[in-house]
Amino acid sequence: MxxxxxxxxxxxxxxxxxxxxxxxxxxxxxxxxxxxxxxxxxxxxxxxxxxxxxxxxxxxxxxxxxxxxxxxxxxxxxxxxxxxxxxxxxxxxxxxxxxxxxxxxxxxxxxxRDEHVPEPSPDHVALSGALATLPEQQRRAVVLHYLADLSVADIARQEGVAEGTVKSWLHRSRKALALLLRDEAVEGEVRDA
Known part of the structure; x- marks a missing residue:
């Protein structure tokens, strides 16, 4: 045509x-x-x-x-x-x-390409979902500290904030993630029962 x-x-x-x-x-x-x-x-x-x-x-x-x-x-x-x-x-x-x-x-x-790409585990999916709910600064701090292995001082320098601020972000994000992931685990147990 x-x-x-x-x-x-x-x-x-x-x-x-x-x-x-x-x-x-x-x-x-x-x-x-x-x-x-x-x-x-x-x-x-x-x-x-x-x-x-x-x-x-x-x-x-x-x-x-x-x-x-x-x-x-x-x-x-x-x-x-x-x-x-x-x-x-x-x-x-x-x-x-x-x-x-x-x-x-x-x-x-x-x-x-790999012939078989494994699906993400349920834990990985839950963690990704929980990370997405965090505020941007806290999420970035968690990713940089735990996944990119940057120190608190390196993150503070990169973000242009005090080290105490980074520690506060990490503390709040760990607390929020623990709560979110615990709730996810409880929901998963209820669904499995």
Missing amino acids: VAMALASGTQGRTRPRNAPSPSGRSGLRVAQTFEEFYAAHYQAVAVQIYVAFGDRAEAQDIAQEAFLRALSRRDRLVAGGDPVAWVRRVAWNLAISRWRRLRTAFTFLRRQ
């Missing part, structure tokens, strides 16, 4: 699709500006790539890149050959290269 929308209309074309060019070729002639060449053929190249690979944005990027390469070789394209065929071939090669890079990356990532 999108390919038909891309191909429909005459936008960008300076002459009918099947009409021969004034030079007798379908490509770039000396008097033709690159902008006219681009406008006449960009849509068809983008549609070709889109139909083959199924990603409209990627197809448009690839077509842009192919025409950019044609612009840098304009003198050679005018001199001989079929510039449209050259642009189509470059676009096709770019699309194949991108597809191969993506396939290689996907294969690598698939090999890197």
